[in-house]
Amino acid sequence: MNNLGLFFAILGAAFAAGFAGIGSARGVGIAGEAGAGLLTEKPELFGKVLILQILPGTQGLYGFIVALLLLNRIGLIGGTPAMLTWSQGLTFFAAAMPMAIAGYFSAVYQGRVAASAVSMIAKDSSQTAKGMTLSALVETYAVLALLVSILAVFNIAV
């Protein structure tokens, strides 16, 4: 029971990487399905479709970064594990939550916008930039969540 603090901190890292990752996987998947449909008709658009598909993948990376920074902060990588109290552990857990939650949902919604953008370029491939912008707007909120999570992780006293 002594190490429950550490447990909660790691759980936070796991949630950040895990849920943001699942979200990205779903988002990239949704966009990829739409893209594959288009590519059977117009294989020359592969490059553009690839970019649209990968856009919702950013959340997964952000989640990974939060997890990494958190693990680094509690000394699990690059040091000796800190002895965390219950409350410290839960605080770390809470710090990871913005990234986990906003990462998951924004990735799924971004994937849906990206899929729509794929049908947009199916009609007019010169509109890729607009489709990318629409899709990237959704990402803003994952970015904000990343910022909150990073700020929190860095300012928790160990």
Place this chain on the structure above:
Amino acid sequence: MAKIKLQRFQIIALLTESKKLMDFLQRTGVTELQNAENEVLIKHDTSETVTELQRKSEVAEKAFRVLERTCEIKKNILQKFSDYREIDYSEYKLISDKSDEIYETAELIISLDDKISEYRNEISKEKKLSDYYSSWLSLDIPLGSKRTANTNIFVGSFKKQLTKERLMSLIEERNPELTDVEAEIVHSEKMLTNAVFMCHKSHSEELLSVLSGLGFYVPEKMPMKTADKAKAECESRISELLQKIEDTENEMNDYKDNYENIRFLYDFYIAEADKYKAVENTGTTEKTVYITGYVPAKYGEELKFEVERRFTSEMVLSVPDYENEDVPVLIENRSFAAGVESVTNMYSPPSNKDVDPNPVMSFFYYAFFGLMLSDAGYGLLMVLSMLFAKYKLKVRGSMKKTCDMYLYCGISTVFWGTLFGGWFGDLIPTVMKNFMGIENPPSLALWLEPMNDTMDLLMYSMLFGVVHLLAGLLIRFYMLLKEKNYLGAVFDVIPVMLFAVGFAISGASFIFTVPEAIKPYGTILLAVGSVLIVLTAGRSSKNILGKLGGGLYALYNAASGYLGDILSYSRLLALCLVTGVIANVVNLLGAMPGNIIIFIIIFIVGHTINIAINLIGTYVHTNRLQYVEFFSKFYEGSGRTFTPLKINSKFFTIREDEKYE
């Protein structure tokens, strides 16, 4: 920058020389023809000729594929990747004059190939027949026997398995009066029963109707021979056919020397089809032909000189009217910047309003690619394989540009990998520790160790990002200056730059330790930038409230936009770490059994997979940083690429210096 100026050209020449003139334009390969529209000009529909040429090119392709298949034309490993030869223009003329002759050979080769496949079909038919006769081997009367003096004989098959007892009982069941029937089962297997029936003439019709009801059939053309003879004849026909195939193949071998010419023919017809497509753009009068289009300005005068010297013609060069014409864009760069042209074109080719983004972008592209892949060993592999492709395989055209891109990406990867101490992950320390017994191997990193100095690298990633974004804004500044939009240049770009830098410094102080000396400047820049944005961004609005509203909205956009942009560069760190971590895990797994051979196997398989995964990831994310973060600052795109009329050949190149004579 490396956007090439184009000139509009107009040529009037004698109609009698038009074919030669088109040949000349195609050979020089520097002009793009535009549709000549004028009511006095007669237009020509060449679509039928084009279709015919395309059909001929397909024939040629089929013919050389047949030769490759049948005559086993040997290719070494180099030729499999790039297989073309250099010829002089005189040789080109020489072979193209013989094109009809070669085409006939190509058709002949195809007809020989058709013959061979016909023989093959016959053989498979004969084989089936011979198999069927095999199932009759135990019958010693001729297969076609129908009757004796007083009896009728039926030789035939059922498509199911039957025994004699079962057959007899079935016959009796259906017609009890048929008692004098003799039956013999010659052969019986799962889906086939061969049988012979004999009965007195007077009953033959009743017997036949009963047998038909049971599914009995007499195969057509049963020979008046015993089965073993019939089979032997099949076999001899098969061997005859095999001989014929061999003869035909030998005959085809005589045409083997035409292989190169037929491949040439393929390219030649494609080039001709391109030329006739271009002819649709020209217009003629009774005696003259009118050709117009674009030519790079650097070739303009030379082309004019040559055209007028060779043909009875007049050529006029002029500056294109960018407002009213659909002027194409031609980009030319040295290999460093040319490498990333395909990346830019994948997004959208530059328009006439854009500056060529490739020179600036290439620097960041290679830097970010290397930082994300970040393993000197992987980089070295890339460099070696690209050098091999460039100098050994002598790849051409867009493939060469791609090779250049990965070559520079590889060099950059070696550079960053050396700074981070990654050589196939931690291969060297792992080997020293596990196989040489050195306990604490030294770190190979010259600058940072990403795994331990994560925070520092995160900060640097975002710092590189800020530099990247500022570079994009500077290009915007330059573009606005060039358009003589000085107000826009000063008010739309400079405040945003101040804001972005101030924002970055102030923001960084929340997470990183920012030197005290810089900190105040961050706040000042942020404040000045914000005030300027609010004051100037809404200036197009008429009333004071609209101006203020526009300004505040722009400030909000800048704040949210740049926050996202800068944080997005954290992917540099993320991908850098992913490569290293997976590489280390591979080494760890390999070293665990403590056996050097197992280590080598795991090493090769694991790192191959890691390279593949991370190359894709790195490529995609480097592109993304250019497209989403960088291009959004200045780039418009949607241009039309200059595509000159030239000889697009797969299997030969005409030597460069031969272009003019």
